[in-house]
Amino acid sequence: MYIVQIASECAPVIKAGGLGDVVYGLSRELGMRGHCVELILPMYDCMRYDHIWGLHDAYQGLSVPWYGGAIHCDVFCGWVHGQLCFFIQPKSGDNYFHRGHYYGALDDHMRFAFFSKAALEFLLRANKRPDILHCHDWQTGLVPVLLYEMYQYHGMGNQRVVYTIHNFKHQGIAGSDVLWATGLNREPHYFHYDRLMDNFNPFALNLMKGGIVYANYVNTVSPHHAWEARFENVGYGLGHTLEIHHHKFGGILNGIDYNVWNPEQDDYIPHAYSIDDLSGKALNKKALREHLLLREADKPILAFIGRLDDQKGMHLVHHAIYHALNQNAQFVLLGSATEPGINAWFWHEKHFLNSNPDCHLELGFNEELAHLIYAGADMIVVPSNYEPCGLTQVIGLQYGTVPIVRGVGGLVNTVFDRDYDPEKPPEKRNGYVFYQTDQHALESAINRALGLWYDYPQAFEQLVKQGMAYDYSWNLPGQQYQEIYERVRY
Structure with a gap:
């Protein structure tokens, strides 16, 4: 044709x-x-x-x-x-x-x-x-x-x-x-x-x-x-x-273009890795911490990558930062604001958290850093108010970064809750889903993910691999x- x-x-x-x-x-x-x-x-x-x-x-x-x-x-x-x-x-x-x-x-x-x-x-x-x-x-x-x-x-x-x-x-x-x-x-x-x-x-x-x-x-x-x-x-x-x-x-x-988003051949990350050998992901996590001056600790890293826009659920992104820190995790954010009020809000948070060794907010967009965050983070949070398709969660799956998403739009079609998905068998589930727009729903999903990371590391690694097995190419x-x-x- x-x-x-x-x-x-x-x-x-x-x-x-x-x-x-x-x-x-x-x-x-x-x-x-x-x-x-x-x-x-x-x-x-x-x-x-x-x-x-x-x-x-x-x-x-x-x-x-x-x-x-x-x-x-x-x-x-x-x-x-x-x-x-x-x-x-x-x-x-x-x-x-x-x-x-x-x-x-x-x-x-x-x-x-x-x-x-x-x-x-x-x-x-x-x-x-x-x-x-x-x-x-x-x-x-x-x-x-x-x-x-x-x-x-x-x-x-x-x-x-x-x-x-x-x-x-x-x-x-x-x-x-x-x-x-x-x-x-x-x-x-x-x-x-x-x-x-x-x-x-x-x-x-x-x-x-x-x-x-x-x-x-x-x-x-x-x-x-x-x-x-x-x-x-x-x-x-x-x-x-x-x-x-x-x-x-x-x-x-x-x-998504698997020539661009592929941890096996990504020029933007220091260590390649695959579903069969995840050792490079741990090395990328170390590299991410060094790049952003986060302390080296036995903690998971949660991330947010995307526009700082009302569509993306800014109140929940903001809450996720502090909840992660309170739950003994680290948090990394990369994004640029689309309106002055949100921009001022997150610059205030950046200054407030600037000396925190477990948190880094990067306001702006940096393609190379985005790849490193996908490769180095353990989980990525996508709490959108609405999301026609969403690429963040799909890229996260490809990089073995477990998505924690709100159940709207394309997020529902790509992420299947590890504990509760009614249609996928356990071996086909790949992340965590919550549906309400309140802080308690977000906290519940994050807590389930962190609990698995801390208490059942082998089960968490299995979840990572189940996500990497999905094909969301063109x-x-x-x-x-x-x-x-x-x-x-x-």
Whole structure:
């Protein structure tokens, strides 16, 4: 099949979050399966050009209709770690992608509406006719709308769209200016509950909703999160729309790249190890302590790695630090805050705990340190309020770091409680799960993990190995996406 991914990110050249990792990982997996895969991305001024090989002009003078006129674009082409990528660079005073950042501008809805329009215009003018357009998140929600309301009548009638939602919280709320800019125009047609009108604001358009309504298939990034989006509040108002379109909606778990996350061949850690020989993990634990100036002691290390964001359950992360210290354990945190209040809170904690030999808070992000923490820690805590998929717990399993997670979203699909899981036999369980959002639930799960580490070290090592035995690579997700592509083609 010929598949074109249209997205606002692709790691490592454009990465603001997990979306970039998924777009790259899935593209790579599909290519390995023999499909022809290309990517269309915005050409940001702040992306990592050092990760692009052979960047050259692919299409000059692309004229994209915009309002009553047109914006001229150049399209560049290059290879990003083996993936063929096309970068769209508009030449206009709006400087849509020359802002020094990927997201956060007041006109984001117009920036990415333009990108969606330009991507289709490029495919049309360059005579590219992929079998599947795979679009991601609200930034490309207009692609299926434009395709089925406009471009199918200009020679693109056979293209099909798969639309993946990574985060329901950000939906792309826009006004009628998007319609007039892109040439969709007919306000009464689109300001309709069955099309793009926001479910709660009749004067606003919802670009993510448009993607759901018009795409041939819609998915989110884990089966349990797909259920939550329909029936709980994590769909952020789109539950009824998903219910209407439930026949074409599902969940597919994200994978991780085992070439990057693999303790047997990780260049970022000093000692390689495997499920058959865990001796290197103890040496990495010693290296982690030396790196962070933690004292050498017969104690387990708990870790948290991730954004310091309300989604991640900051009140429980904060509580986990002090509970671990009170239970004779060490704690390591690595993450950067997404808002000033949380940033100030954790800087205060960092200063307060600065002289504690059993704790280190690293505020910011450091890829090399992340690998060392995964390799050196005994447990990793993921107490999220909601978690569409979650990669932290999956990476933890791969590195033999036992996850302690809250039972939401993709965490439910990947971590199975050692003591209580109703579906997995004991030899298939791999971590600890709690469900409530209160401190007592978190403490109970941490205490069970620490108790096993202290009192039954052989049983803890067995749990580590059971986690490492799981395969959360892109192999199975790649197969599932391939089956969906084949289903919607005909």
